[in-house]
Amino acid sequence: MTDHIIWILLFPLFGAVLCALSGGLSKKICYPVSIFSMLGSVWASVCTLIQAIESPVHEVSYILGGWSLDLYPRGVGIEFRADLLGALIALVVTGVGLIVSLYSKVPVQRETPGKEPMYYALFLLQITGLAGIALTGDAFNLYVLIEVAALTGYGLIALGTNRAAAATFNYIILGTIGASLYLLGVGYLYLKTGTLNMVGIREVIESQALYDSPSMQVAFVLVLLGILIKMAFFPFHAWLPNAYCHAPTTTSCLLAPLVTKVMIYVMIRMVLTVFGVEFSFESTWWTEVLPWLVVVAIVCAAVMALAQRDIKKMLAYLIVAEVGYMVGGVWIYNYYGLIGSIFHVISDACMTLCLFLGAGIILEKCKTTHFDGLRGLFAKMPLTMIGFFVGGFSIIGLPPTCGFFSKWYLITGGMVSERWEYMITLMFSTMVMVVLFFRLIERIHLAVDESGKNLGKGHGDLGLNADQTRFDEAPLSMLIPLLLAASIVIIVGIYNQEVVNQIEVFLRAYDLPTGVNYQ
């Protein structure tokens, strides 16, 4: 079997159908079905990544329906292409999907009783959509997959409380505007180039030198605007915090690490593969404007995160800030910024997963994620809290975790491009994250009253009574995925060079300034 790339999508797709159909027979099989289809999908994406690394052109291609490239010109038939970037993102998507499906047993039963078959069907379709976005090589197919992911996402979020339904409505309106603008942009691309294949579009742009064409400029603005809305970039972020905060636990664990990151991948794909470096960075004014917007975005999101008193809300605003990091990494326009951006997509998926899994356990055990409910939680659930704070340290950017290395490349990129405002904002945001997480650590370790005064008397007396310190850890089906995610954060951090090497191989095909002047 050589076409592993298509199996990445087929496993969860058929799993979803199986879950939906088997719901009448037995609800118990849905959980194992989702785990097995995710296992198959992870296996296929690992194989695809290995194939892509080993192949001489560093990409694997599969054309649906047998419209082979030898007989028909590029653009006839839908192509699935996994270059190194796409294969890495697909692996991240399926890996996160596997961990969350392991985790889902307890929360899904508790939060959506009786609806497990439909929940797992939506869950697996969501992963199909996201993995498809990472792999498709066709601009219109990308729109369809974005909508597959978005529609299932709306459904998954709306399964929460009534409050979640209200949040979902906003998400539907903004998400539809975003996707429709993207579709409109693709229309202009098709109008001008006559093809929908991503590589085909770039070939036409470069061969006909369409750099100053007004239609292409309109297409670029529409596509990028649509994607920025979908990824919750700062002025368009309004849908995200409420949607992720009120969604069922499993949903927020799946969507928070993946949706925004996959949309950033789409932006990188559009900028590099579809429009090409010369068009995106040289013929438009985006490189001038966007880093300043990023500065505003990061500062505002960080300040709003600081104002939250609820863990899930705080994490949701952190995601908005992290989106700012990655968008900035792309638009400061140099080699290191893009390495940082791509690596941050991967590491941010890992650490956000870690944090949301931890927040889900806190919600499960304490029935609240509000700061006041966290008193002395470390004595109660030490393993959960260690896992949670590995994610937190990675967001701050402490060295053994992967967050440090991606931030390192982003800051290097800012320095090489002499974008001091971006660098300073990154530093500022790091400080805010330190405040956020150490404030949490204080609350979780010690008994602190509402005004922040420590109730303990020191010398090992934390001011907790016996009931608060009794060991009461989360169920294993939730704890193991969390610890798995935490160890992935550290392992990706330690082996960061392996990941960065692959990203460098991918980026070497594009003509990016490295900032090093050997004259």
Added chain:
Amino acid sequence: MFEEGSIFNQLLVERLNYFIYVVLLLIGLWAMIAKNNLIKKLIGMSVFQTAIILFYVSIGVKDGATIPIYLPEHDPHASHLPLESNASEVGAHGPQVLEASLVSSYTNPLPHVLMLTAIVVGVATLGLALSVCLRIYRGYGTVEEDELLEKLEQMDGQTGGGRGRRRPRKRSPRRNTQESNQSRKVTSAEKSGSQKPNSSRRPNPKNAKPKPSGESLNKSETKDENRPKPVRKRRKSPPRKPREDSSQ
């Protein structure tokens, strides 16, 4: 007024399709952003998507061209055959690559095909959005955005942000100096008072005995924090059992 090169000529004659699609697009966008009623927002969303469909379909059109179905006179093998045997002959020889002169009489089929997919996506989005609207209506008794926001704010004030239900009790002794806090409580109390006729109007569907639709309705209400507790508990237990039975 419509002479060659004038702005009216460009907008209303040469580029009429683009002009109309932009107008529709902006109408839809305005409705989505500015309208207060959620259903009107959805109508705006539909107009917005339809505008894009119009754009796509219009770029596939050619002057004087026919629908893109393989004409018999274009088939080099079928041209001399009578029309009845034509169908089987095409199957036997398969499609041929046509010359540019022949192709020019067809419209471009691809935009239409793409829009079939986009229409399906639009229908799915609209259906989902309407069902979410229904849930909002059942949960809050309104589809007006300002009333909905008022109720959401009121709920957040009562429960301290969604899930942390213990919060307001703790908070009131601590921040007794903050007048704004107290005044907010007064207004929320007033609102809950004024809301009573509204909520007493709504229990109708709940009293109706468990039909399938009524059950899913009750289920969505069990998590509603807007209601007083004792009522909620009574309502919570009975509908659960029949619902699980019926879904088997």
